[in-house]
Amino acid sequence: MYKMREVFEILEKEVKKFKIPVVDGMNDKxxxxxxxxxxxxxxxxxxxxxxxxxxxxxxDFRDFRDLSVKEIEKLIYGVGFYKNKSRYLKKLEELEKVPEDFERLMKLDGVGRKTANLVLIVGFKEDRICVDVHVHRISNRLGWVKSENEYETEIELMKKIDKKYWNKINKLFVAYGKNICKPVSPFCSKCKIREYCKRVGVVRSR
Ligand code: SF4
Structure with a gap:
């Protein structure tokens, strides 16, 4: 079997050494x-x-009413696709509060599956799986899933991993993926979960 409990326990300890993703740890929805x-x-x-x-x-959302798209652009300059994101943020001025369900979140411009899941996990403490490139890559390398894209990974993981780990996997795999299980050449030689990993598709490692 995949020994998922062991992997999660080890990663919980390991990622304490690394910075956690920005959104994790926030309370304000x-x-x-x-x-x-x-x-x-x-x-x-x-x-x-x-x-x-x-x-x-x-x-809060109303404060976007006092800013033009250009002013928002200046404030968020530096993030990827800042021009598009400025327009998406400006549209949030119409909201009263953060939508509480997945479908309504997905209707917001600039919010895809990953973002909607992340908001529900961090903001509303829901049990969900948020799959980004790191979760997709590491889940496949470990041999937990065999999937072509992030959506398939999410569906496969939901069938395979215990619900108590759903909302942890993003934080753990993102931090681990940025520091150890890197995209092109992972640091397998110093990986603490190596004995549980099938290293599927790993051609080059350090
Ligand atoms: S053994 Fe290598 S491929 Fe597997 S999780 Fe560790 S770093 Fe990633």
Whole structure:
């Protein structure tokens, strides 16, 4: 079997050495949604910095009414696709509160499956699986899933891993994927979960 319990226990300890993704650890649902939108295709350090600057000006959805798209662009300059994201953030001015269900979140411009799941996990403490490139890659390398894309990974993982791990996997695999199980050449020689890993598709490692 996959020895998932062992893998999660080891990773819980290991990732304490690394920075956790920006959105994890936030309590304010508004900030969770905005940070999750900004973090897509953006380095964590940049997201941290931009969120810090933005949240000094913007405390809730209504505050976007006082800013033009151009002004938002200036505030979030540096994050990936900042021009598109400025337009998406401007549209949030119409909201009263963060939508509480997946379908309504997905209707917001700039919010895809990954962001919607992340908001529900971090903001609403729901048991869900948020799959990004790191979760997709590591789940396949471990041999837990055999999937072509992030959506398939999410569905397969939901069938295979115990629900108590669903909302942890993103935080753990993202941190581990950025530091050890890197995309091109993972650090298998110093990997603490190597004995549980099938290393599927790993051609080059360090
Ligand atoms: S053994 Fe290598 S491929 Fe497997 S999880 Fe560790 S770093 Fe990733």
């Amino acid at each position: 508004f900030k969770v949604l905005v940070s999750a939108m900004l973090s897509a295709r953006t380095k964590d350090e940049v997201t941290f910095e931009v969120c810090d600057k933005l949240f000094k000006k913007v405390k």
